[in-house]
Amino acid sequence: MPVWLHITLIVLITYIVISVLLYYLQDYFLFKPEKLPKDFQFLYENQVVEEYNIETRDGAIINGLHFKVENPKGVVLYLKGNSKSIKGWGKFAVDFTRHNYDVIMVDYRGFGKSTGKRSQKAIKRDLQFIYNTIKEEVSEKYIILYGRSLGSGFATKLASMNNPKLLILDAPYYSLTKVTKRYMPFMPLSLIIRYPMPTYKWLKYVKCPIRIVHGTDDKLISFKTSIKLSQIKPKQTRLYPIIGGGHKNLNTFEEYHKVLSEIITGREKPIDLTTTSIGVKHSKK
Template sequence: MPIWLHVTLIVFIVYFIISILLYYLQDYFLFKPEKLPADFQFLYENQVVEEYHLTTRDGAVLNGLHFKVEKPIGVVLYLKGNSKSIKGWGKFAIDFTRLNYDVIMVDYRGFGKSTGKRSQKAIKRDLQFVYDEIKKRVAEKHIILYGRSLGSGFAAKLASMNTPKMLILDAPYYSLTKVTGRYMPFMPLSVILKYPMPTYKWLKYVTCPIHIIHGTKDKLIPFKTSVKLSQIKPKITRLYPVIGGGHKNMNTFESYHEILNNIIRSKPIEIDLNTTSIGVVHASKK
C-alpha cells in the first residue's frame, strides 16, 4: 500500500472515531448540570418562593421555583443557561420581582432535582408543558419569556409557538451548530450534533416584540451574533448592547439593569412616520 494511501486511511479512521466520540459525549460538553438531593431546601433572602414538581407524559419530573410578589402584573418564565441548577440561578429572580413580576424557573432534565432522559425534543416538550401550566393561571399578554445563553434558543422556540407579551434574549446564539463550529470547524456538526438549536429559524415565526441584550466583549458568543439575529425580524426587534459586558457578568453592569427596566416597564409608543424625516430625500448635485 502506498504511504500516502496508508496515511489517508489512518486520518480517516481517526476522524471517524472522533466523530463517534463527539456524538456520544456531546452531552458532557454542552451541559454542566448540578445534582441536588430530593430534600434540598431552597432559601433566598427577601424573596417569597414556592417549589413545585411537574410530571411529564413520559414520567419525568420537572423541578422548579415560583418567586412571588404581592400583586404581580405578570410572570416571567426564565430559561437558564447550561450550567449548575436553579439553586444558583434563583438569585437573578430579584431583577424581575423588583419590577413586580412573578418569576418561574425550571431545571432541565438531569439538572437539580429534575429527572428524565435529556434530548432537544424532550426539553422543548417539557418547556411547552410548563408554559401551558402558566397559561392556565395567567393570560399570555402578561407572560414574558426570558432566555439566557442556552435558554435563549428554547425561549425563541416557545415564543414561535405561542403569543407571549414579549421575548427577551440574553446573550443568544445563532445556533449551537455555529457556536461549536468555531471550536471544531472540520467536524461534521450538522450530522452529529444532537442539539443544533437553530435560534435563527425559530425567530422567523415569532410575532411578539423581541428584545436582545448582549455584552460587547462576550468571548463565548460574540456580540455580532445578536446583530445578525436582530436582522431576522427587524420591525419587531430591538438590540441593546451592554458596553464591556462579557458572557457571565452582565448582571454586574448598571446599564444591564437599566436596559431591563426600560424593556419591561416601557409602553410601546405609536409614531406617525409622516411627521418624521423618513420620507425626506437628500438633494443631489445636478
C-alpha cells in the first residue's frame, strides 16, 4: 500500500472516530448540570418562593421555582443557561420581582432535581408544557419570556409557537451549530450535532416585541451574533449593547439593570441597585 494511501486511511478513520465520539459525547460538552438531592431546600433572602414538580408524559420530573410578589403585573418565564441548577440562577429573580413580576424558573432534564432523558425535542416539549400550565392561570398578554445564553434558543422557540407579551434574549446565539463550528471548523457538525438550536430560524416566526441584550466583550458568543439576529425582524426588535460586558457578568453592570428596567417598564427611570443582582457572581467551577 502506498504511503500516501496509508496516511489518508489513518486520517479518514481518525476523522470518523472523532465524529462518532462527538455525536455521543456532545451532552458532556454542551451541558454542565449540577445535581441536587431530592430533599434540598431552596432558600432566598427577601423572596417568597414556592417549589413545584411537574411530571411529563414520558414520566420525567421537571423541578421548578415560582418567585411570587403581591398583585403581580405578570409573570416572567426565565430560561437559564447550560450550567449549574436553579439553586444559583434563582438569585437573579430579583431583577424581575423588583418590577412586580412573578418569576418562574425550571431546571432542564438532568439538572438540579429534574429527571429524564435529555434531547432537544424533549426539552422543547417540557417547556411548552410549562408554558401551557402558566397560560391556565395567566393571560399570554402578561407573560414575558426571558432566555439567557442556552435558554435564548428555547425562549425563541416558545415565542414562535405562542403569543407572549415580550421576548427578551440575553447573550443569544445564532445557532448552536454556528457556535460549535468556531471551535471545530472541520467537523461535519450539521450531520452530528443533536442540539442545532437554530434560533435564527425560530425568530422569523416571533410576533411579539423582541429585545436583545448582549455584552460587547462576550468571548463565548460574539456580540456580532446579536447584530445578525436583530436584523431578522428589525421592526419589532431592539438591540441593547452592554459596553465591556462579557458572557457571565452582565448583571454586574449598572447599564444592564437600567436597560432591563427600560425593557420591562417601557420607560427609563432611576433604579436602586441594592435591589438587583449586581453583586452576584457566577461560580467559576
